[in-house]
Amino acid sequence: MELRDAIIRECKDERDMTLRDYHKRAYRVVLRLLTAGLLEKSKDISEFARYKKTPLFVASVFKQRVTGDRGPKQPKQPTQVEHGAPSLPVKDLCIRDELDQLVKTYQVDLLSSIGESEEYLRLHQTYPQLKAKLEPHYLKSRDVSSKILGKIRAIESVLAGMPKDPVL
Structure with missing residues (x-):
């Protein structure tokens, strides 16, 4: 829930997104984190999936993505x-x-x-x-x-x- 809510807060700038779109984006992020080994699915028996951080997640350094105009990218110069x-x-x-x-x-x-x-x-x-x-x-x-x-x-x-x- 915390991760999903954080992702939704980050995406609030993007207009024309429904709550379902926010949830889809959050799920894609969770899948990427699972694939990278940063999260693992909890073995709890419950109606909803729960995930927990792995030691690799704790050891990782994350960089904040700069949001802004998503227009065509200019080639970077040396x-x-x-x-x-x-x-x-x-x-x-x-x-x-x-x-x-x-x-x-x-x-x-x-x-x-x-x-x-x-x-x-x-x-x-x-x-x-x-x-x-x-x-x-x-x-x-x-x-x-x-x-x-x-x-x-x-x-x-x-x-x-x-x-x-x-x-x-």
Whole structure:
């Protein structure tokens, strides 16, 4: 309810929207947050769906979207450093920020997956009779960790090839 109400407050500037349109927009935002892993559906048995924030949501930094004229976008020009040398174009800075954020997201996922693997090992040591049931889960979580680590390394190699932000 809080998220839906906040979205409706943000959209009040847009005219010709019905309450149903506001609810549709709020639902689309919730779906995006679910897909990104920032929200998870609560397991409560109730008539209405409830969502709760994930640790990734809490660790995320959100930027306020500037609302205004939604006319045709003008291409952004490179910014200029005080001494006159061109710095990174604004688009490249945004890409770098997005990639940095993606690495942080994957690092959180990696820590979670490593913790899961360690817990399966601990359970195996505590309850050796469960080895047959625990081993497939352990191997799967280890595989997930390896894939996430590969994603982090790939993005970091791309970031290493990009120029750093200029110091103003």
